[in-house]
Amino acid sequence: MRIKDLKKEKNAIILAHNYVRPEIQDIADFVGDSLELALKASKVDADLILFCGVDFMAETIAILNPSKKVLVPDIATCSLAQMLDTDSLLDYKKLYPDAKVVLYINTLAKHKIYADAICTSSNAPEIVDSMDSDKVLFGPDINLARYVANKTSKEIIPVPRYGFCSTHYQITINDLSTAVKKHPNAEIVVHPECTEDIQKKADVIASTSGIIRYCKRSNKEEFLIGTEIGLIHRLKREMPDKEFYMISKFSVCPSMKIHTLDKIERALKTEIINVTIDKNIASKAVIPIKRMIEITSN
Numbered sequence: 210m211r212i213k214d215l216k217k218e219k220n221a222i223i224l225a226h227n228y229v230r231p232e233i234q235d236i237a238d239f240v241g242d243s244l245e246l247a248l249k250a251s252k253v254d255a256d257l258i259l260f261c262g263v264d265f266m267a268e269t270i271a272i273l274n275p276s277k278k279v280l281v282p283d284i285a286t287c288s289l290a291q292m293l294d295t296d297s298l299l300d301y302k303k304l305y306p307d308a309k310v311v312l313y314i315n316t317l318a319k320h321k322i323y324a325d326a327i328c329t330s331s332n333a334p335e336i337v338d339s340m341d342s343d344k345v346l347f348g349p350d351i352n353l354a355r356y357v358a359n360k361t362s363k364e365i366i367p368v369p370r371y372g373f374c375s376t377h378y379q380i381t382i383n384d385l386s387t388a389v390k391k392h393p394n395a396e397i398v399v400h401p402e403c404t405e406d407i408q409k410k411a412d413v414i415a416s417t418s419g420i421i422r423y424c425k426r427s428n429k430e431e432f433l434i435g436t437e438i439g440l441i442h443r444l445k446r447e448m449p450d451k452e453f454y455m456i457s458k459f460s461v462c463p464s465m466k467i468h469t470l471d472k473i474e475r476a477l478k479t480e481i482i483n484v485t486i487d488k489n490i491a492s493k494a495v496i497p498i499k500r501m502i503e504i505t506s507n
């Protein structure tokens with residue numbers, strides 16, 4: 210049975226992140242960045258949610274939908290989320306008892322329970338500014354932490370000392386100068402997980418969907434894109450008259466590419482792999498996630 214029929218039979222909805230394979234983006238009911246996915250997940254009207262993306266996103270969707278079945282086509286791990294360990298987080302909390310804790314959504318539920326609020330790349334400065342403390346523990350992405358530090362008067366304390374997304378981290382300044390030489394008229398639009406030297410040269414820094422929105426608004430016709438390659442599909446589909454070039458052709462997240470149409474069909478048929486979260490953890494992790502949603506919706 211095909212995906213469309215299975216979806217209808219099971220009253221299922223397919224949500225996907227901007228980085229998944231193009232053919233999955235084309236059949237998904239909704240494709241977005243981490244914030245859009247969390248917002249969408251908070252008002253889903255379906256019995257079953259099939260999510261294509263990485264582990265922390267699937268967890269967030271399951272936490273926001275405790276009564277619904279959440280499935281993933283395969284197990285996709287975000288290496289950035291793995292860089293935060295419980296011991297260092299608790300050590301930092303002890304070291305800075307007056308600091309509030311803002312954790313990037315790219316963290317596992319077992320760590321979200323220690324956060325005062327969660328943030329994504331599209332609302333991080335806003336969430337940090339809403340904290341009633343001068344110091345904010347922020348993790349695990351050091352580059353997003355630096356981006357936020359430049360936009361807020363609060364003291365940002367990165368935890369751990371050096372967490373990063375390897376897909377963005379490997380985009381080098383050499384890649385950028387080569388790309389600029391090739392496309393001198395292109396605007397440089399990058400994700401805040403890119404390193405600080407790339408961010409400094411960028412015309413715009415935005416979340417994945419923020420990049421799409423910006424390119425639509427811009428009068429320019431050519432763009433150098435500094436994020437995972439999966440975003441190019443939506444950029445080209447939604448703006449067929451504009452040109453998009455990857456700053457580095459190596460910006461591929463292997464975990465996002467693990468999902469395939471065959472695996473989606475199998476998941477809908479068999480209803481495995483289920484995303485389950487310990488009830489005690491889920492009931493605590495939902496608090497800082499909802500705080501983010503509340504702050505962002507105001």
Ligand code: 13P
Nearest residue numbers: 242243244329330416417
């Ligand atoms: P966005 O929220 O910008 O889509 O980012 C998700 C992510 O994991 C980037 O690597």
